[in-house]
Amino acid sequence: MRNILPSQETSSPALAHAAENVRHYRQQQGLSQDELARRAGLSRRMINGLEAGTANISLSNLDAIALALGVQFVDLVRPPQTDNSDIRSVMWRGASDASQAVLLGAAPAANMVELWTWALAAGDRYDAQPDQSGFSEMIVVTAGVLDIVFEHETRQLAVGEFAIFSSAQHYAYVNQGTVTAHFVRNVIT
CATH class of the missing domain: 2.60.120.10 (Jelly Rolls)
Known part of the structure; x- marks a missing residue:
């Protein structure tokens, strides 16, 4: 369904939101980066890079992370306090x-x-x-x-x-x- 989140843009708002939201949900659930990586079938390095805002991550890998966290894809990429009906x-x-x-x-x-x-x-x-x-x-x-x-x-x-x-x-x-x-x-x- 999805391919590359534009991390090659160092100022990508979507990547910044994903970094913040993944960290928030991971910490809220008491998961380490290692455990989240294991559940998502990814490397800890990928999770660490995502949370640092430096990973070149595929959108399908974000789907896997969302599934591992028990949230929707849009929960990871939307700006905080933004309604799903207007993400843009x-x-x-x-x-x-x-x-x-x-x-x-x-x-x-x-x-x-x-x-x-x-x-x-x-x-x-x-x-x-x-x-x-x-x-x-x-x-x-x-x-x-x-x-x-x-x-x-x-x-x-x-x-x-x-x-x-x-x-x-x-x-x-x-x-x-x-x-x-x-x-x-x-x-x-």
């Missing part, structure tokens, strides 16, 4: 400055529904890591053309076209066009 946080940047993913907000579902806007510059690509079983995505293209590349097929979506699929698999968003593709993405957990 840049969560991913591509090779081009025109490529980015913004988590707009989230609402309860069986677990949670997240609303994102995405811009993917010409020639850029986002490679997702598989989510846990039960995760789904809903995509609708608002400008340009977007290819969603799965293991055995590629779906090309033009303006107004949509796709609904399980995100418990490898997939990628690819813009092979000449203009920036814009799309809205719902993540259902």
Whole structure:
């Protein structure tokens, strides 16, 4: 569902919020960094780097940390004292400055529904890591053309076209066009 949190930006607000929120939930539950790392299937070095604001962490690893802490993904990345309905946080940047993913907000579902806007510059690509079983995505293209590349097929979506699929698999968003593709993405957990 997610790829790289923009830690390459030393002033990333999303990374700062994740660092603060992970530390808060970990300490609230009386967990060491070692124990949280074990529960999340990550290294202690990753947890330490995240809490220090220096880790280059994938968004799927943040999902694993949220699961290990018993909280939602949005609980880790939203600004403190912010309501889930208005997060507006840049969560991913591509090779081009025109490529980015913004988590707009989230609402309860069986677990949670997240609303994102995405811009993917010409020639850029986002490679997702598989989510846990039960995760789904809903995509609708608002400008340009977007290819969603799965293991055995590629779906090309033009303006107004949509796709609904399980995100418990490898997939990628690819813009092979000449203009920036814009799309809205719902993540259902």
